[in-house]
Amino acid sequence: MDAASSLPIGKRLTFRILLTTLIGLALTLMAIGYTLLLSWQLEGGAAAINEAGSLRVRSYRLAMVLEHVSSTTAQDELDQFNSTLSDLQLGDPKRPLFLPATAGIRAQMQLVQQDWKTRMQVFAIQAQNELDVTSRQQALKNYSDALPSFVESINKLVSLVEVELSEKTTWLRLCQTILIFMSLAASIALLYLLYLWIVGPVTRMQAGIARMRKDDLSVRLPIETEDEFGVLAQAFNQMADRVQTVHRTLEVRVLQKTAKLQEQNQEISTLYEVAAFLAGPHAIEELCRGFLHRIMQRIKAEGGTVRILDNHSDNLHITVHEGISEKMVEEEHCIKTADCLCGAAVSQGIILVRDFRQMDTQKRYRCAEEGFFSIAVFQILAREQVIGSFSLHFTHERVISSEERRLLETLGKNLGVAIENQRLIAKEKEFAVSQERNLLAQGLHDSIAQGLNFLNLQVQMLEDSLSRNNLQEVSDIAPLLRAGVEESYEDVRELLLNFRTRLQDSNLESEMRNVLSKFQRQTGVHAVIEFIGSGAPLAPEQQLQVLFILQEALSNVRKHAQASEVKVRVENERDFKLIITDDGQGFTMESAEQKGDAHVGLHIMRERAVRLSAQFEILSIPGQGSTISLHLLRQERLVA
Template sequence: MTTTNLPAPIVLPMGKRLTFRILVTTVVGLALTLMAIGYTLLLSWQLEGGGAAINEAGSLRMRSYRMAMLLEQAPSNGIVEQELLDFNRTLSELQSGDPKRPLFLPQTAAIREQVKKVQDEWLLSIQVNAKNVLRETDPALRRQALSQYEQELPTFVHNINQLVILVEVELAEKTTWLRLCQTALIFMSLAASIALLYLLYLWIVGPVTRMQAGIARMSKDDLSVRLPIETEDEFGVLAQAFNQMADHVQTVHRTLEVRVSEKTAKLQAQNHEMSTLYEVAGFLAGPHTIEELCRGFLHRIMQRMQADGGTVRILDAVNDNMHITVHAGISEAMIEEEHCIKKDDCLCGAAAQQGIILVRDFRLLDQQKRYRCQEEGYVSLAVFQILTREMVIGSFSLHFSKERIVSAEERRLLEILGKNLGSAIENQRLIAKEKEFAVSQERNLLAQGLHDSIAQGLNFLNLQVQMLEDSLKRDEIEEIRDIAPLLRAGVQESYEDVRELLLNFRTRLQDSNLESEMRNVMAKFQRQTGVHSEIHFAGNGAPLAPEQQLQVLFILQEALSNVRKHAQASEVQVKIDNLRDFTMTVHDDGLGFDMDKVAEKGDGHVGLRIMRERAERLSAQFSIESSSEHGTTIALHLLRQERLVA
């Protein structure tokens, strides 16, 4: 498969980055725009302040004439004095300005000089004459002071007019500058817009259009398309990356068929591996003996690996021996020689300690050692462990007549299959032990039943026979007549015990229907004993598991057997409550017995002991209540957490 190593991403210097250029252009344009706007705002502010100054200066003329009228009419001194104060305040504001309005005069030399002239004339002449008019009480002197005020007033008003004219001229110039600035701002905005559009096209739109055209051509399977690298910015890097991608795509397209074939072959190998794993796992899950498991396993992996021979060896951990369980493609001479060997005597045994052993070619190994597989004509060998719970219980080997390399995938598959075979062998061993344990338990119960029933009956018959022999020796016909019925009764009781035991141990559930089997047992008991029997079922809980149903049935049979032998009852009632918990009670109206005496005997009562043992196998609670002349009640209670799923 062909691969192309793409270069690392290019890191551009800050000065060549498109984002940096856009940022600089934006900042410069924004700075120029803010400067122009700020200058126009300054001019507008100055024009507004100058206009207010013209208004205030114009008001001085009106106040001058108004003050002359007030002095001529001789009003109260307070009105004239207030006018003087307002006049002084206005002159002060014209000189120092009032930024709150705004109000200020342009700060040119001519205007400052004219303002000083107006202020000096007011302070030294006009204001003095006005105050003289107010102070004089003599009408002639008052008229003389008023005449002096009126004579100097035209000159003062003329100076104010000159000030207003100077301010108006200065404001006209500023208005011209404001218009020029606004016009320049308009042209600058147009120029900036045109420049911005040009730069956007040059920097962004043009490269994006070319790249879009290249992508469109490539989408039409034109893999020869390449973009020109005209700049060293991000679009230049992008064009270079596009060309590299096009080269890679063109190379990949040329090798696509080869890569598809490789992927297909790999996928087929994986599918074959999975199918082999499922097939072998399905076979190992079946009910086979250990030998059948090993033979079927070996046959399947030899087919999968195309091996010419193979063996499965089981480890004897006690003696450190490896035993050949099954084999295929191996000569009988080799099997006879290696059917039981020590772990260190061959490669198959060594794998149990060392792990996987792979031999590519025996000719590459130490030829001073003897390799039985090489003598058989095999060239390659693969040995894998059989594991269960991380313990080695054996090994399996594959023999090849030609040189064979086991791939990593095949090695992983064979390791997994070795663990599956180990689990299957261990399961079969556990099943065998479980069956052996179950048979042992049933034999123990059978032995107890025989010992405590048949053996006691036979012992009674043995005593009666000895007494019969003694009576025969003494020719005591009357004793013989007394002994004969006892012998017949003992034989009949032993016969019934044998039949009951055979019936109990042959009992099997039909279709896991506990209710019908319990009814059959009750019907047989009533036919054999003539004791009236009833059984009642309540609840609709889930059925018990088959093994639990069988133990419940055995406990019922043993309880009825005790009733037949000892109770002398006329009625037996059985009640089954199958709810979340399972409960069975067996009650008879027989003679009953003293619980204390039974407790003193310990395990001497075989029937009760057998029922308790079966209840323990169920993990159920078992209880007995009995008293003389009031019958006996046996109860079995199986909690819901101890119930097995049917």
């Protein structure tokens, strides 16, 4: 409910206007009603004067009728006279007709009526009914003698009525004059009240608004009434106070908002800077050191540490530190998760200490002994798992705001993700090295190991021939030893060449041409390569596996196929295909499987195809050569 509707009804402007209107209307209606009453009374009195005047005429006419006309006509005149006299006495509101109700007029009317009944009517009836002429003449004479006094009595009645009507006429004119003056006074009063109650307050309100529009915020309206305009003036003053207060504090609030915006910009800048650093290819120790250095600069800390959790032993190890003495590092380089504040933060969450003097004095805090006044410890999280903590040390009382706390929590998660990524990269590298070592071992077993085993048998046979002094066998074994050594030497050179192969500028076509050219120079086998299609290049890791498969296939051709020509076809459309065909002696898959380790190269190519998630097929017919095909589907291709 607003203030205007809560005002008492007696103080409301609408009530006062309604009351004034009702009072003016009541007075006007009373004045008009009184003038109507006076007009009605004047009309009835005028009719009474006319009727009284007609009595005089009828009294003279009755005398003439009694003297010359028949008794029937005389009786009619008597009846009309009595009727007129009765109307005067009783009145007739329909006409209207009535005598004024004053005592003098009523008394005079009684005299006229009594004189008529006791004298005049008696004389007239005697003159009408007497048969004797003398008696009739005497009755007429008595009527005629009494007539002047009777008429005079009627005239007196008429005079009294005229005087009364003259007074009422004067009152009527006076009332009309008063009504005119009342109308003028009511109009003036109404105009004054309208100005006092409405026009004046509205004018002052407009003036106040105009001054406020001109930035005069000191303007205030006087509260002169307790009505709606008083409430409105009070609300205007309150609004002016609020606007003036807001205007005074606007600059301060702008500065506060600007400072807050600058803080938020600094937080975003810090978050971006640290995130960009953590996204780089850095070792874990370098990540932690760069992270701690940037955080200390942003929070203005005098010291700090980053500790990594060892899940197997539940120990926290200091990875990097800054602003911390070597003595403290020596004592706390390895702590349990329940030890001290840095250890407790791993299990309990964020720990903030504003003043070490307020902590438990029975416990020993190395940070306080170092001269630090306050500390903040946050968790390092990766995949919602705690992998460590980082601490910030201050030599003064430091309150970490909610914005800074949120920023440090976010950065702790970013550091955890970066550390976890580096661990995954290290594991991936370790796995890749392990796989390459496995392939290297298989290659050595397929080539060098087999050759050394052959040389070992030949050396044993040579020793046996020498012990028996059988020079013929020695001369037969010596060429075999030379051929075995040369073959082993070629195998070693080929393995070294294959495992040193690297893609230059991710150009698979040029590298494949180089590999084929070296194969042709070393073996003398004619080799051709054909490239079809203009698809996107393969990702570097896929290109390298394709190159290794080509090298392994050419190695198998050199060792086993005894071919005179090799054809290589590369189709690079949405799918990628590699087809290697030779015209060698061929083989059957059953014989290859029976030889087992003698054909490790086939297994190596299959493993590399599995790495690519590609389809690998070998088609070989004895005496008709072999065909090796690699098919990499479009959905398995990686973006280069």
